[in-house]
Amino acid sequence: MDAVSLRHVTKSYRRGGERVEVLHHLDLSVPEGEFLALMGPSGSGKTTILNLVGGLDRAENGEVIVAGEHLEKLSGAQLAKWRARHIGFVFQFYNLMPMLSAAANVELPLLLTNLSKAERRKHVEAALGMVGLIDRAAHKPGELSGGQQQRVGIARAIVTDPSILLCDEPTGDLDRASADDILNLLQRLGREHKKTIVMVTHDQKAADYAGRTLHVDKGALTEAGALT
Numbered sequence: 001m002d003a004v005s006l007r008h009v010t011k012s013y014r015r016g017g018e019r020v021e022v023l024h025h026l027d028l029s030v031p032e033g034e035f036l037a038l039m040g041p042s043g044s045g046k047t048t049i050l051n052l053v054g055g056l057d058r059a060e061n062g063e064v065i066v067a068g069e070h071l072e073k074l075s076g077a078q079l080a081k082w083r084a085r086h087i088g089f090v091f092q093f094y095n096l097m098p099m100l101s102a103a104a105n106v107e108l109p110l111l112l113t114n115l116s117k118a119e120r121r122k123h124v125e126a127a128l129g130m131v132g133l134i135d136r137a138a139h140k141p142g143e144l145s146g147g148q149q150q151r152v153g154i155a156r157a158i159v160t161d162p163s164i165l166l167c168d169e170p171t172g173d174l175d176r177a178s179a180d181d182i183l184n185l186l187q188r189l190g191r192e193h194k195k196t197i198v199m200v201t202h203d204q205k206a207a208d209y210a211g212r213t214l215h216v217d218k219g220a221l222t223e224a225g226a227l228t
Contacts, residue, residue, distance in 0.1 A: 091170070107159070
């Protein structure tokens with residue numbers, strides 16, 4: 001079964017008075033549990049695809065079906081509830097609140113739920129345990145290395161137990177050793193916890209950790225193995 005299905009999707013933006021088409025009748029299927037890497041030059045549409053899958057943007061034409069839901073049919077409020085339940089985001093620059101501890105940063109998505117404080121604490125401890133940072137729970141981001149901050153970002157992304165992780169250049173701000181640690185963690189989340197992962201990256205070494213790589217160029221997708 002597909003976790004993500006984009007069918008004949010078109011998306012464009014206005015640049016001044018000009019219409020710039022970013023995606024042109026794009027088709028994409030991501031089976032449940034797959035780790036997919038999207039590569040391509042800047043402006044090729046990689047992040048646009050990620051935003052469509054995460055319900056942060058809407059297609060002009062076509063269908064966007066994610067976690068069994070037709071996103072084009074949902075209202076803004078319905079999309080927000082759906083996103084909170086199914087999607088976890090991992091960002092290049094972590095997007096952590098500098099004045100909050102690691103545990104408090106991870107807890108943020110849970111504040112939108114009906115969980116009690118004790119239940120939230122259990123979820124936070126479980127998420128930090130999965131990324132190997134229980135002993136850093138009380139530390140603020142400035143007291144953590146870049147790799148540790150990204151692990152906090154991943155813990156925040158998985159604390160609600162979403163089915164899909166959307167990662168936008170998750171290793172772009174890390175040294176090679178820290179990047180490899182993060183990519184191994186993503187692999188483990190996919191393998192052991194059945195997460196579907198879609199990762200945008202410019203780094204071929206990062207893409208090599210994925211089960212499949214697609215290249216995005218001029219609004220179209222090409223299988224990595226099909227490149228000549």
